[in-house]
Amino acid sequence: MxxxxxxxxxxxxxxxxxxxxxxxxxxxxxxxxxxxxxxxxxxxxxxxxxxxxxxxxxxxxxxxxxxxxxxxxxxxxxxxxxxxxxxxxxxxxxxxxxxxxxxxxxxxxxxxxxxxxxxxxxxxxxxxxxxxxxxxxxxxxxxxxxxxxxxxxxxxxxxxxxxxxxxxxxxxxxxxxxxxxxxxxxxxxxxxxxxxxxxxxxxxxxxxxxxxxxxxxxxxxxxxxxxRSSAPGGTTGTGAAKGTATGAAAGVEPATGTAPDFFGRPVKVDIGRLPDGSYQFSDLTRPAAVTTYDAAGGGVGRGLPTDLAVVHAPGPDFPAATGTVGATDAHVNAGIVYDFYRDRLGRDGLDGKAGPIVSVVNATAWGEPLANASWDGTKMVYGGGDDKFRPFSVALDVVGHEMTHGVVENTAGLLMAGQTGAMDEALADYFGNAIEVTARGIPMTDPKAGLLGENLCRTGTPEACAGSRRLDNHRTTVDDYLGVPTDVDSGGVHLNSTIFSGALWDIRRTLDPLTADRVIYRALAAYLTPLDDFVAGRNAVLAAGQDLGLSRAQLRTVAGAFDAHGIRAGWQSRIGADSRTLLRGITGTGAPAVAAGRWVMASAERPGATEALYTGPITGGGGPTRLSPEDGRAHGYPATDGTSAAWISLGGQGQDSWKMEVLTRSLAGGPVRTLYSSPSRLPADVRVSGGDIAFRASDPSVNLNRVFLSHDGGPAVPLPLPAGHDVLSVTLKDGVLGWTERWVGDQGADVYAPTVYSIALGKVTAQYVVPASKAKVGPALLTGGRLVWTETSGDGGRRTSIRSGAVDGSGVTDVVSGDGPNAPSNGTLTASDRAVTYQVGTDEQRGEWSNAALPKLWQVPLAGGTPERVSCNRGGQYRPAAEQGTRVVWVDATAGRSDLVVRDRPAGGC
Known part of the structure; x- marks a missing residue:
């Protein structure tokens, strides 16, 4: 993509x-x-x-x-x-x-x-x-x-x-x-x-x-x-297809014609003549037939087109519109890419077997302009551009990029996730640019040689148009790897690609370009496998170079290029962090739970294994121990009060026994007790405090959530709520329950109300109804004798504030104003009896991706004050859990994976 x-x-x-x-x-x-x-x-x-x-x-x-x-x-x-x-x-x-x-x-x-x-x-x-x-x-x-x-x-x-x-x-x-x-x-x-x-x-x-x-x-x-596909869903054709992907079955004969490119310049094109005397964009001069379709501004589904029209004209000279939508460029550029792989690298087409090469131009995203391009497993799809970008097929390097994805899929099959996906994007970047500079005769010393898609913009300089998609930006793993979790950009497949492609481009600038192309292609076709990471990619290129007879001096040059970009074994350990790691490589569900110097986290014994709960000391001095039973079920979404834990378990030994349960166990061991079981309804927000356990679960009779409470070891029973009222979150501490309640108000708008419930009194003691100007109220937390929550304004400014209310209903105070410079970015919130910790920043800020813009944790005293950074770790910081005082445990993505880490006090300024 x-x-x-x-x-x-x-x-x-x-x-x-x-x-x-x-x-x-x-x-x-x-x-x-x-x-x-x-x-x-x-x-x-x-x-x-x-x-x-x-x-x-x-x-x-x-x-x-x-x-x-x-x-x-x-x-x-x-x-x-x-x-x-x-x-x-x-x-x-x-x-x-x-x-x-x-x-x-x-x-x-x-x-x-x-x-x-x-x-x-x-x-x-x-x-x-x-x-x-x-x-x-x-x-x-x-x-x-x-x-x-x-x-x-x-x-x-x-x-x-x-x-x-x-x-x-x-x-x-x-x-x-x-x-x-x-x-x-x-x-x-x-x-x-x-x-x-x-x-x-x-x-x-x-x-x-x-x-x-x-x-x-x-x-x-x-x-x-x-x-791999980023093509818009749905298929809206514009008439029956004329010919087929290969053309031969419809009696199409090779022919030559002219067509204008996007800039109106006449270009010679290899086309096909149909039996009725008309012509279409089917190039049959190569072993792999090249066919170009026009989506006519519609969406494009997966697979070879069946209801889209091949670009068509009554005579061999095609009209101006053929160039305007990018069809001519797509058709000609696909042939150039095919020739590069065949003549330079000995590969016959994307699949290596002269399979059809199919392009679709003039695509939109459900009728909206599409400024993107993709390979969907069978064809290339090019958006028609918008007021800022030309059709994406106009750029030869972009066409080479997308077609190289097809080559990758038919060779190494790299999984589009994490470093593996970033390497897939890097190889597509490398060969896209290599094809362009080779075909256009651009020397590797040209400052524009390393730019990708630099000719797509309707205005501005090539450098500005390429933006961060450039192979000469000198990014390294240690300094520039974007620490995003696996649910953002599939772990940074686009965000981190130029680290690897930059090393490959340096190899091409140092060695003879043809030699570099052949070495890197052999690494792709003969060494890489679907789950390889950056270091495996380095080793693959070196091994391929040895196969092709590179001298030791040349191989050291290749190794030096990877070294210069920080791609070497153990690079994650050299990034540096001010937090202490408690558990490496989190793969499980739910935020960590911490209390009384202990942590509980859902992870896996090994990546890919069944999710299980582990616990360990926050202060160190002992490794993690398993808390959940070894029953073949998945265990996650934990809560703890430092003495016991409660969590959700899923699974079963057969189709009739599969179920979801709320379980509890002492942190010191002992038997596991089942509080709740359902074959279909997933409980959530499990909380534990003393002998009480609370959670949410759906009431199917009204399709709304209810609060379930197990008091002092008793059975879990639902608490009554007014008709039509829903529960969005649950919190529990020292005999007091809290939740965020929602219902539809008189004006038809949702009404939110952070609510406090006394278990001893069996009734609501405080309910803070939020003004209608607030668009959303986040999960509520009980701490320090107060209920804390976030409010996000609904006036278009999307400002989020943190507020707290007394558990007896005596009043509300502001902890962090939504108008402040370090206001929360969302409802992510955790609190101890002394401090509130929240998230600032988003996974993308102001349209620019950088480690500085990734979410960071800030902390402020419970009574309000000046917020401080919790940690100066450069990557994304997620799922915080406050312990006592100012100590916070969170999931940190700085190292390019999700680790459970801790700090005892804020780092302050960074």
Whole structure:
């Protein structure tokens, strides 16, 4: 995808950290001895992550006669102590032999007949016949998988959970769900999931397809990330298609014509002549047919067009409108990109098999101007632009970028998430620019050579038009990696791409460009696998360079380019932070719960494993211990008072036993007690204090939420509420309940009221009805004898204030004014008996993405005062939980993953 504004949408659910797996202790491996680091920068052995199988082994020269596939399988089977691989779990998915005599065999791992997500292992051979030898092997193969391969959650429930990733109800009503079948999400023992592609029905749902993996035995989302496609949903054609994607089936014959480009200049075009004597944009002069369609201002669905018209004219000279919508540029540029890959790199088309190359121009987003472009798995889709941008097909580098996504999908298949997705975008950036400078004869020393999409803007300089999409911006991991969580831009796939593409571009500027292109293409086609990160990408390029005969000096130059951009093993540890890490790589649900020097957090034993609850000391001195039972269910959304914890559990042993429960247990151990169970209604906002536990759950008879209370160990019972009143949040402390109540007022508008309820008296003791000018009231919190909440104005200014009210109803005070310089940005709030901690900033601020603009935590005394920064960590700071005094625990994304961290007092100014 090519994003001009670099403003990715939030996804609404966390991504299992399959892309930031911790290093497992590998078994001893029988591999050649590694040369000294100062003589050979190519690693001889790279240990696997969360697996005993090595990620990369180079420097092999071992005989492997037979067909490449048979030889590769036999080689792996002959060295079980080296690779720890069961060849019976491998299925060959590709075997390619290059003109240089090298072969690459790509295997897919299966577990019990179910494919393992991203698990591909590759064997590289050279020579043929009796002289054929294995040079290197590597990839991802996950040992220790024991996940069941039979689903227990009903298929309809799995589909509905996937559909729930579309958060807007209107968009959800018309959304489509495509079922791709079962897959094992790797990590630890793995987890069986069902893979769906969900596409929202209109822009309110984000306009972006999402890949959703739902745990088939727990009924929870295990993994979600953006699809490759950013094309608008729906299909609105403008007449029957003339011809087909290949043209041959309709009797189309090769012809030549002229057509104006976007600027009105006549261009020679290879076209097709139909039997009726008319002409269309079908280029049949290459092995891969190139066809260009016109969306005529409509939306474009996934798949090859069936009800869109191929660009068409009665004669071989096409009208001016052909250029205005960007059709001529798309058609000609697609041919240039094809020629680059075939002539320079030896690749026949996007799929490597001369498959059809299809472009669609003049697309909109549900009738609104579309200033973007995408590859959707089968074709390129180009927006018609708007008052600021020209049609996106006008830029050759953008066309090269989108078509390279097709090459990536048909080779490494990089997952569009985290560093892996950023590397996909980086490769598309690199080859898009390489194609343009090669075709246009632009020297690498030209200051504009590293700009992407610099010719798209209708006004302004090329530099301003390219903005942050430039490969010469010298970004590094340590200084510039944007610390966003996995639900923002799928973990920064666009935000962090130029760190990696910048290193690749430096290689191209240092080495001969043709040599660089061939090395980087070989790394993509022969070494990278779907879950690789930046460091794996570095190793892939170095190994490819060794294959292609680069000298040690050249290989050191390549390594130096990656070093200059901070892409080297362990780079996350060099970023620096002023917080202390309690738990690394959070993958579970819900905010942390803290009290009395203890923390409770939902995470996984290993990425991809079942979510479980862990607890540990805030002050250190002991590692995390498991709190939830090992029952195969998912456990999350915890609460604690420092003595006991309560949480939500989901799962079951069969379709009839799947349920959602509220559980509780002492932090010291002992039996787990069930407070509430439902086969369909998810409880929320679990709170615990002393012997009391409260939570929200839906009342299906009125489709509204009710407060449930378990007092002093008794059963959980709902509290009465006036008819038509809903509960939006629950808080509990020292025998007092609080919640935010909502109902429809006399004027038809929602009325909000933070409310206090005395458990001992069995009645409401305070209710603060918020004025109608306030558009939204956030969750309420009880602390220090007061109820604290946020109010967001509804007058268009969207100012958020923090207020507190006495529990006896005696009055309200302002804690933080919405007009202040450090006012809250949303309803994120936590409080101790001394201080209130809240969030300032958004994931994008003032249209510019930077670590400085990412959400940061601020703290202010409960009685009001001057806010201070909680931490100077540069990345995004999320899900805070206040303990005693000024201590705060939160989820921090500075290191490019989500870690549970703590600070005892504010950092002050940063």
């Amino acid at each position: 090519h994003q001009r504004s670099r403003t990715p949408k939030a996804l609404g659910a966390g991504l299992a950290a399959v892309l930031s797996l911790g290093l497992a202790a590998p078994a001893a491996l029988a591999v050649p001895a590694a040369p000294a680091a100062d003589t050979d920068p190519v690693p001889t052995l790279v240990d696997g992550q969360e697996t005993a199988t090595p990620q990369l082994v180079t420097g092999l020269h071992e005989s492997a006669p037979g067909s490449p596939a048979d030889a590769a399988r036999a080689h792996l089977a002959a060295h079980p102590e080296r690779y720890r691989i069961d060849p019976g779990q491998l299925t060959e998915v590709a075997a390619e032999r290059g003109a240089d005599g090298r072969s690459t065999v790509r295997f897919q791992q299966y577990h019990g007949g179910v494919p393992v997500l991203g698990a591909q292992y590759l064997v590289h051979l050279t020579g043929e016949g009796a002289g054929q030898r294995v040079e290197s092997v590597g990839g991802k193969y996950f040992t220790g998988l024991t996940a069941p391969t039979t689903a227990t959650v009903p298929a309809a429930v799995l589909r509905d959970l996937a559909l729930g990733e579309v958060k807007d109800p209107g968009a959800r009503a018309g959304a489509t769900v495509e079922d791709h079948g079962a897959v094992v999400v790797p990590g630890g023992t793995g987890r069986l999931a069902r893979h769906f592609t969900v596409r929202a029905a209109d822009p309110a749902g984000g306009g972006q397809a999402r890949e959703v993996y739902v745990d088939a035995n727990l009924g929870v989302v295990a993994l979600v990330h953006d699809s």
